[in-house]
Amino acid sequence: MAILKLHGGKQATCTRRVATVLHELQVPFELIEVDVANGAHKSPEYLKIQPFGQIPYIDDDGFLLYETRAICRYIAAKYPEYGLIPTEPKANALFEQAASVELTNFDPSASKAGLQLWIRKMGYPFPTDDKIIADNLETLEKKLDAYEAILSKQRYLAGETITLADIFHLPYGVFVTYAGSESDSVMNRASRPNVARWYKQLISRPSWLAYLDGVTTTTAY
Amino acid sequence: MPFKIYGFPPSTCTRRVALVCKELNVPYELIPVNIPKGEHKAPEYLKRQPFGVVPAIDDDGFTMFESRPVARYLVAKYGKGSTLVPDPKDIIATAKFEQAVSVENNHFDEPAGELFLQLVIKPMRGLPKDEERVKALLATLNSKLDVYEMVLAKQPYLGGDILTLADLFHLPWLYGLTEKAKLDLVTSRPNVARWYQEISSRPAWQAVKDGA
Numbered sequence: 001m002a003i004l005k006l007h008g009g010k011q012a013t014c015t016r017r018v019a020t021v022l023h024e025l026q027v028p029f030e031l032i033e034v035d036v037a038n039g040a041h042k043s044p045e046y047l048k049i050q051p052f053g054q055i056p057y058i059d060d061d062g063f064l065l066y067e068t069r070a071i072c073r074y075i076a077a078k079y080p081e082y083g084l085i086p087t088e089p090k091a092n093a094l095f096e097q098a099a100s101v102e103l104t105n106f107d108p109s110a111s112k113a114g115l116q117l118w119i120r121k122m123g124y125p126f127p128t129d130d131k132i133i134a135d136n137l138e139t140l141e142k143k144l145d146a147y148e149a150i151l152s153k154q155r156y157l158a159g160e161t162i163t164l165a166d167i168f169h170l171p172y173g174v175f176v177t178y179a180g181s182e183s184d185s186v187m188n189r190a191s192r193p194n195v196a197r198w199y200k201q202l203i204s205r206p207s208w209l210a211y212l213d214g215v216t217t218t219t220a221y
Numbered sequence: 222m223p224f225k226i227y228g229f230p231p232s233t234c235t236r237r238v239a240l241v242c243k244e245l246n247v248p249y250e251l252i253p254v255n256i257p258k259g260e261h262k263a264p265e266y267l268k269r270q271p272f273g274v275v276p277a278i279d280d281d282g283f284t285m286f287e288s289r290p291v292a293r294y295l296v297a298k299y300g301k302g303s304t305l306v307p308d309p310k311d312i313i314a315t316a317k318f319e320q321a322v323s324v325e326n327n328h329f330d331e332p333a334g335e336l337f338l339q340l341v342i343k344p345m346r347g348l349p350k351d352e353e354r355v356k357a358l359l360a361t362l363n364s365k366l367d368v369y370e371m372v373l374a375k376q377p378y379l380g381g382d383i384l385t386l387a388d389l390f391h392l393p394w395l396y397g398l399t400e401k402a403k404l405d406l407v408t409s410r411p412n413v414a415r416w417y418q419e420i421s422s423r424p425a426w427q428a429v430k431d432g433a
Binding site: 051052063065066067068069070073074077078087089090092093094096097099100101103104105108143146149150 | 273293294312
């Protein structure tokens with residue numbers, strides 16, 4: 001059985017989402033860096049594998065898959081004992097509800113603001129736009145008011161235990177805080193104590209801390 | 222106790238849930254939430270759906286929201302023998318299904334929805350079109366549908382050989398952009414056209430396409 005290959009970028013946002021889940025599930029993997037700076041992800045050979053020309057994708061002993069949440073779900077399904085995707089029907093429905101909340105209510109604004117804030121923090125030579133950041137952070141503030149209502153009644157988004165739906169909020173959930181400070185950011189406001197509590201739990205997980213300096217090949221846990 | 226949908230008949234996401242009810246022959250009661258009157262932002266409704274959008278459902282006391290998870294729940298509970306969601310024991314088919322569902326959400330839904338807003342909703346409300354935005358959205362959606370054309374040349378459905386929710390999720394926006402906005406995004410691409418023709422002619426969609 002060949003080691004799972006994660007084709008992506010050491011610092012790339014979505015590559016980090018997959019690496020976090022691989023670490024949660026203690027799955028050994030090899031990071032194979034795609035030369036995005038030189039357009040490798042747009043080459044004809046690459047597009048045959050990932051037709052949208054994006055990173056990452058995985059090669060699991062010959063099985064190729066892209067879209068980070070699909071990748072994370074695939075890995076979680078292989079290791080159901082970790083419980084990152086509940087299987088009991090109602091718990092599963094509530095998990096899907098939470099995963100959809102992340103996708104439709106968090107990601108659109110968090111990824112737009114977060115990507116730009118990440119570019120600035122990393123000092124990458126790409127243009128950023130104050131208005132895009134501000135407008136999307138404003139949208140996110142309103143969405144997180146709804147999160148506060150949900151998280152005031154339960155520990156995590158799908159219920160009392162952590163699931164993929166919570167973990168999917170990484171890394172953009174961290175990047176959007178670059179607009180604030182450690183004690184006061186969109187994810188960590190005194191006015192939303194339950195969101196702050198949940199956020200702090202997410203970022204103190206070993207799976208997040210393992211790749212703070214970027215994703216690396218991980219063969220042992 | 223009938224399956225209750227708290228929704229607005231013409232709403233995209235309400236029709237998405239009604240479509241899957243029809244596919245599975247699940248009778249439903251539509252309890253209207255009047256969007257133009259702002260009922261979706263009223264405190265009683267926000268208790269059902271904290272983000273203040275439709276629909277929300279109540280299945281004999283079990284409540285949830287978000288149209289795509291509701292669709293998955295419907296298949297899990299009422300779709301015995303249905304192939305709209307692959308058997309979870311088939312990890313590979315499930316992974317390919319999840320990839321297709323993710324593609325619909327990440328690549329298609331946002332530009333399609335905004336384009337519909339610009340081309341159909343804004344004129345209906347007497348608001349001016351944003352031509353620059355329309356151009357950008359058309360460029361994005363065209364590039365995404367070029368990929369769909371390639372994928373659908375090699376397989377009949379987005380998840381592989383079998384029709385799944387991943388295909389059906391596209392119907393509300395594709396119907397709106399093709400039949401209401403009269404764009405040729407679909408008709409100009411033979412494989413996308415074949416796929417759209419098949420999924421849109423299903424009786425379940427015909428029953429709810431103009432209102433849940």
